[in-house]
Each structure stands twice: as structure tokens, then as C-alpha cells.
Amino acid sequence: MADLIGGKRITIKELNAWYHSLQALTNVNLLIEPNKVTAIIGPSGCGKSTLIRCLNRLHEIIPGARVSGQVLLGSQDIYAPEVDPVEVRRRVGMVFQKPNPFPTMSVFDNVAAGIKLNSRRSRNEIATIVEKSLRQAALWDEVKDKLHNSGAALSGGQQQRLCIARALAIEPEVILMDEPCSALDPMATLKIEELIQELKENYTIVIVTHNMQQAARVSDWTAFFLLGELIEYGHARQIFSNPSDKRTEAYITGRFG
């Protein structure tokens, strides 16, 4: 049952981010389309992770980290003074580089964590959401008989899909993925890539990736970063076949990075 929740458009305006005095992002302007996959590419340390961590206000939990500028989710600036960062994080889900299921929790509790710890729901409601999220994450068939086993006992690829299910369970509008496949084998990677294609029907997806082929395969839009600046942004097809900036071309043809 594909009840279209629909993703939200993200408008990034003059975004700057710092770690203490180190500026990791400089004047980023970017429009991320709803129900599309936007890939963020660029060499290590260019600020990809920092950028997506600014989109769910996770950047600021690091001591000494600072942000300026605007990020509009739909029409609301998530950095407006009256906005509670916790509320933002409930609307913007995140999947990390290394699968990080909660170690003391079962598969079921991992998926239920966000709803259980945030709101009061009946057991039935929770069970329904857990099943739906696991199905959406294409994990249900593999874990339906071991819902009460430790989440940490799954394979790496399953753990990462568990983390995706966990993020889906809070019913976000946007899903951020920071190199979600970099710790996985090719088969598990393929599964996640297929999943991303399904998920974009309902969510806005931003994925950071190191892997050029992956970016070309999964993304509709691609943004290339270098040293904290947005160098080029366009349709994935255009970026990978006919980049307009020399530096983008150098990067995607593997001449640095």
C-alpha cells in the first residue's frame, strides 16, 4: 500500500558550516527536488557529510560546530530560532556510513525505537508501523522470524536495511544517506540501490557517495563539491556525460579524489 506521503523540497541558501575555526562549507546554495534522488559527490573531506548533517541539524551536536544560512524544508526554515532541532530530526531521517543498530535492542525494538521513545502509541500501532517499515526496507521476509533477536546479529547489509527501516518508522519526509553502502559487499549494495529507487516514490532522498558508478546509477540530480564549495549541480546524466566545469570532469574521470 503506497500511501503517498510525498517528499519535501529542500532549499539551501547561503549555507556556511564550521568546526571551531575550520570552515567546512562555504556559501552553499542548492535546491533539492522532492521525490528525486540527489547525489552529493566529491573527494574526501570536501564537506559532503557536513552538508547532509546540516539538513537534519545534526551538525550542531558536535562541540564547537556552527552553522549560518538557511535550510528550508518545504517553506519552513529549519534554522529559524523558534524551531526545535528534535522536531526537524523527526521529519528528516538519516542513515549512516557504518550500520549502527542499537546494540542492546532486538530487530523489532530497533525499528520501534523512534516511535516508542518519542510518542505514546498502542502496541498494535507500533507493531503495524514496524512491519510496514521493515517491508519498505525490503527486510521483512528475512527477519520476520527473528524479530526478537539482537539487531546486531544480522549481516552488514541487513543491518543497514534495518537502519533504513528504523529511519522510515518515524515517517520522515526526507531521507539522508551518508555513504550507506561503503561498508557493504556488492550484493548488499545492489539491494540498497534498488531500495533507494523504490523509496523515492515517497521521500526526498539525498545520498552521499564516493562511488561514481553508484551516483550515476541511482541519482536524478548530482552535486559536485570541492573544498566545501558547490562546484557544479545538474541532472545526473548531464554531470556524468557532459560536465561543464573542468574540475568536475577531472573528478569524475578519476583524475583526482
Added chain:
Amino acid sequence: MKQQLYLWRKIKDKGMSQLIGLSALMMVGILFLILGYIFIKGVSALNWDFFTQLPKPVGEAGGGMANAIVGSFILLGLACSFSLPLGILAGIYLSEFGRNQLGTTVRFAADLLTGLPSIVVGIFIYTLIVLPMKGFSAIAGGIALGIIMVPVITRTTEEMMKIIPLTIREAALALGIREWRTILSVVLPAALPGIITGIMLAIARAAGETAPLLFTALGNRFWHSGLDQPIAALPLQIFTYAISPYEDWHAQAWAGALVLIILVLGLSIATRFLTRGRYYFMR
């Protein structure tokens, strides 16, 4: 030439690892020597009466340490009743919010307290509680033991919370779980096996303490008659019997030592057992 050098290295290598292995063996040897000696000395005086009877007056044979065993449990219970919540909360504070002046001060205080000779804690409680209450009491003894436990619990809780990877905390925060919720429902459970181990170590240490009980709980030849009254404890009873001139009391002191060791050992084995089955973070 080269061959010789290689041979020499191999001998050195072998010798070194054997020396290290020997040291490890000796360490285990010391443990078993102590355990074995106490077992042999103590087991002869161990019988059902030892666990059920009060001490007999001088000259009468038999009797046991039932009151001291129960007393030790009561004292430890009193000690835990405030040292567990205090230590765990202070440890959580240090690990989660302790990166400031106050945190440094608390940490320093905890370390000083850990190093404090336990007899000093006894004198302190004597002045602060026994004198104003005009009498030795179980409460005073429990507080003295608790003070010995608090810094250990605080520091283990802090360390165990700190080793929970940042990625786990970030995963919770990214789900829109509030910080205090993340700490209590995600980080604390992950750290719990380690914290429980620390608590057991603290209890084991407190269970064997004698000095801080000498002028707080005092000891009692009978069942205690209230928490504001003197109470018996195993180490105190062992101490009294061991320095007495009577043969059968010596035997009972050994039996008491054996029971004390078994209790402490049982505690750590039980801990291992209880924390083993829990999910632990891997890799």
C-alpha cells in the same frame, strides 16, 4: 653468521614469552594458594550451625555467625541504597555533561575518595554520625561502606558510558529522540553490563572492609535490634575471633573468611552470568 643471529633471536623470543607466561601462572598460583589455604583451614568449622546459630559465649563449643552474615547483607544493602543511585547519576553526569570545570572537580574528588584509606572514612563517619547519634549503628556502618563504594561506581559508570560509540548516540538523536532519552534509553542500557560489573566490584570491596566498621557498626554478638543499633558483620566477626586466644574461635574465623570469599566470588560469577546473555555491541 646470519643463521646464528636468527637462532639467538629465536631463543630470546622463546625465553621472553615463557617468562611472561610464568608470571601469569604465578599470579593464578597466588590466588589458588590463598583460596586453597583458606578452604582447608575453614572448611572443618563449616557446618549448618555456622549459618544458623549465634556465637556462643567463651568456653561453650559450637555456635555460628548467622548474625554476622545477615549483618553484612544489611550493611551492604544500606550502602547500596544510596551509593548506587548517587554513583550512577554522578557517572552519567561526568560522561555526558562533565566536560567543564565542575566535571573536572567531581572527577578529581572521586579519585581522591577512591584513594582515601578506609579507616579515615570510618573516623569521619564516627565524628559525623556516631557521635551526634550517641551510639554505634547499622546506619553509620552502611554509610561508611557506601562512601567507599560511591567513587568506584561513579568512575566505572562514566568510563562505561564513554566507550559507547558516538555513532550509537547519533543514530538515536537523528531519530528525533531527545538527548536525555537517548542517554537513559539507548546509551545507559548499552553500558549496563560494564556498570553492573563495576558495582559488583565495589560491593565485593565493601563486603571485605573491616576498618570503617570498627567505630561505626561496631559489631554485635546478638541479632541486631534496629538500624540505629550496633550490628554484626562478617569481617568484624572474623577480626574479633582471629585475635582471640581460643582455638575453636580461630577455626570459626577461618570458616568466616571462607564464607566471605565464597560470597564475593559468587557475586562476581553471578554477574558474569547475568550480563553474559545480553546483547553486546560487536565489532
